[in-house]
Amino acid sequence: MADSTDIEAQVRELREQFDALKKSLTEQSANAAKRVRGGVAAARNSAYQIADDAIEYAKGEAASVGDAVRQHPTATSTALVTAVVLGCVIGYLAGTMSTNSR
Structure with missing residues (x-):
């Protein structure tokens, strides 16, 4: 025990x-x-x-x-137009290069 x-x-x-x-x-x-x-x-x-x-x-x-x-509204509008034109050119070139590679 x-x-x-x-x-x-x-x-x-x-x-x-x-x-x-x-x-x-x-x-x-x-x-x-x-x-x-x-x-x-x-x-x-x-x-x-x-x-x-x-x-x-x-x-x-x-x-x-x-x-x-x-x-400077004139400079601003010029910068915007330039950016749009560059964008269009780059887009066009990219589009034509992609169709040529097919």
């Missing part, structure tokens, strides 16, 4: 150790989750700031382009 009592004591001690280990793992997991959440929040805030800066930069550049177009 002494062996049975000894085994029960060992089982009880193992359960206590298991519970302590379980509690420790739970605490470590919670701390790790908090650190990850903090890192994700910081990364998200940084990304928002970068996006806001990019938007402000794009708005400023758009305003600059708009001002340049208003100040």
Whole structure:
């Protein structure tokens, strides 16, 4: 009977150790989750700031382009017509080259 009592004591001690280990793992997991959440929040805030800066930069550049177009309408229309003509020429050449290769 002494062996049975000894085994029960060992089982009880193992359960206590298991519970302590379980509690420790739970605490470590919670701390790790908090650190990850903090890192994700910081990364998200940084990304928002970068996006806001990019938007402000794009708005400023758009305003600059708009001002340049208003100040130089002839140069703008000439640049657009030139771009269209170049596009047509490139398209024509690409079309004729693709039909010749068939």
